[in-house]
Amino acid sequence: MMRLLRYTLLTLAALSFIYPFIWMVSASLSSESGLGDLVLLPQGFTWANYETVFTKIPLGRAFLNSAFVAVLTTGLVLISGAMVGYALARMQFAGRNLIFYLIIFTMTLPFQITLIPNYITMVKLGWVDTYFALIVPFALNSLSILLFRQAFQSLPQALIDAARIDGAGELRIIFQILVPNVLPTALTITILTFMGLWNEALWPLIVIRDEPTMTLPQLVTLFSVGGRAEGQLGVKIAAAVMLALPIILLYLFFQKHFIRSMASSGLKD
Incomplete structure (x- = not known):
């Protein structure tokens, strides 16, 4: 019962x-x-709602822009997170714990607090209306560093020592020895990062004004609130479905790895 x-x-x-x-x-x-x-x-x-969406906004170009930005930035997050996480987990140097706690502290700050300084930086560098403005600010992720650090700490030191005896350098140890052994963690970071980047609309709205460079969430947002939908709710919903579909498919494909990692990635000191 x-x-x-x-x-x-x-x-x-x-x-x-x-x-x-x-x-x-x-x-x-x-x-x-x-x-x-x-x-x-x-x-x-x-099917008229979808026909209207495809007619009034360049979904194909925006989809490619979003895919390019999300895939490239996710790759950079995995590389940078693995390297920093390895340094914080296995290397001994002054200030290691302080750096780790500072990284944890940045996770408590909402993105809106650093939005204006980041925008000023993009303007100074001349990156407004370029892919650099969409990629570089997100290339280092605190959560990826935290998860990689915890995962690397759970692996035996003997694994690293054996690789060093075989003549492996630090980068080879990280990407050929350690990362394959924490694959669920890497996949979790991939999914979370890709989802966050794919759904990001606020930052692109600020730094991108050139339509051929706009991402899909940005274009759908402008379409919904900017008048192109002409107040048709069904058309707005159809645009939202097109935006959500890749994320749903990604999660369905990787859900087993994602759930396994979230269930086993306890935080350890």
Whole structure:
């Protein structure tokens, strides 16, 4: 009886989370007059909302921009996070703990606090309306450093010593020995970083004004609030579905690794 109750509550909780997404897809396929009904099946089925989105905004170019920025920046985050995390986990040097705690402290600061200084830096460097403004400020990530540090600390020192005896340098130890042994952590960082970069709209809205360089979230935001949607709610929802689809597919593909890492990545001193 208790098991039945437990599974019933879990099912209801799962449905409460997934219902808005199902409704979003259904609403994007409904006519404008059918959006008022919160049902799971499209009312007045139509593809017109998606046709309008593809007609009025350059989704293809924006998708490529977002993919380029998210993939390249995620790669830089993995490389920088692994290197810094290894240094903080395995190297002995003065101020190591202080640096680590400062990195942890930066995680408590909202991005909006550093937004103006970052923008001024982009202007001084002449990077406004370039991909550099979208990539460089996010190339180092505090969470990736923390997760890599904790993962590397959980590995035996003998693994590193054996690699050094075989003549491996520090970079080879990091990327050929240690990272493959903490693959769930690396995949978790990849997913979280990619999701954050893909969904980022505020920063691109500030530093990018040239439409061919705009990312998909930025273009969808401008489309929804800038008048191109002409007040059509179904069209706005269809644009949101196009924005969310790659993230949903990415999570479905890597969900086992993601859950495994989140369940096993306890923080250790």
